[in-house]
Amino acid sequence: MANAIPSRSENYSEWYNEIVKRADLAENSAVRGCMVIKPYGYSIWEKMQRALDDMFKETGHTNAYFPLFVPKSLFEAEEKNAEGFAKECAVVTHYRLKADPNKPGKLIADPDSKLEEELIVRPTSEAVIWNTYKNWIQSYRNLPILINQWANVVRWEMRTRLFLRTAEFLWQEGHTAHATSDEAMAETRQMLEVYARFAEEWMGVPVIKGYKTPNERFAGAEETLCIEAMMQDGKALQAGTSHFLGQNFAKAFDVKFQSKAGVLEYVWGTSWGVSTRLMGALVMAHSDDAGLILPPKLAPIQVVIVPIYRSDEQLAQISDKVKEIMSELRKKGISVKFDDSDANKPGWKFAEYELRGVPVRLAMGARDLENGTVEVARRDTKEKNTVALEGIVAYIEELLTEIQQNIYKRALAFRESNTYKVDDYEEFKRMLDAKGGFILAHWDGTSETEEKIKEETKATIRCIPFDAPHEEGKCILTGKPSSQRVLFARAY
């Protein structure tokens, strides 16, 4: 038997790492800070991609692809963006290797192949894309441009963690160009809504939508909107961001259009993205000490069937029955796996599929054959029921829907019971240390205060929630007046 996974309460980050590795989602690679996403993990990511991509298409976007490399001169153009990302960029300086004259069998970068202009491996693609948009836009008739790309980016992080922070990660980045500020702002909000809907309806992860403070804004943006989710250790995870870029990139890359009135104006932009980090959110939001818990909508295998048999003859009988059920389930679009391998015993398989988060497990043995039943186990609650085969497909369909809703409700209830209103700084600190979670508190609106609180408590303002009611109060640190509460938490 495999060693037990460390429990969540014991060591949350070790628990997380073990789940990711043992559920076969990803592993560390030979490349520092970079992971290998394994087939099972990648299947989940593909399902996420599919769902998101459909939503992007529904909102009028199309996919395109831009280069991995950004010439340094382009990268520099938008000053704030460049400054924000400069310290985590991989830089290509040479285009050729040659045999090392001093060490046989080794290679060195050929000094004669030094690039005239260094290439930056994109940490994000605004620069290349806006430089391209410049050529595409002359008139208001060319607008809006609504493009998304699925890509990899590199941000040279000091400390990495599987999915949550890797030096290279996969994501999508939407980049849109508009004739008016209002339209760009509407786009920014629309895409945040798309992300929120995806997180809640597909991942089963409730999120809080809000504005980032200027401190936490994307480098080069006028406004950053985000969704914040709570993980089971009470920490916050930024799950997606949507940026209103104003005319910053248009000005940096000189992207102008002639309006209906014949006036030359700078284009308004947005960008928005979610990454493989969502995989981390998925794991940390729902899973338990027995392993992964996947929402049915994103589970590569929704139903697994385990036969329990004593003889080949018995297995054959069970298989016949199972195949009928499988074909019915598949007709309903449910993905099913029949694990009839003889390599492991049923008990081993039960544990294995729990580890991998398969939402529903069916077990069928001689007893069931006799009674016309099957044992149905749900992963989220670990409840087991013996159910009549008659009507089993409808039963499972309903169960999958129910599991999808249940894990969302559970996560929501967890977040609500770990969200507090606090009006006193000492209590604020005490709550953070004792319970973590989200804290709604008053803030005087200054960066200095935000910085100071971060320094002293490691908590940051995750967002200024859209739905924060107007409420007179005093800043927990300075006592200065405030008109609404903001969301504080320690974050990933």
Add this chain to the structure above:
RNA sequence: CGGGAUGUAGCGUAGUCCGGUCAUCGCGCCUGGUUUGGGACCAGGAGGUCGCAAGUUCGAAUCUUGCCAUCCCGACCA
């Protein structure tokens, strides 16, 4: 980039202080058999440049030096 630690089979490890039948054990893997309703058992078997490179020595996993990599704690961050 500062502080700490670690590199031994696919994974996890013992041995390193005190150099000499020391390459240990568990999981996994292969073969055969018995098993199969919550991580089976027995028997046999395969698998190693002891992170890399120099050095000391009759002899190095063990001592010395250099390098590389990874992890943890900070600083930085989607």
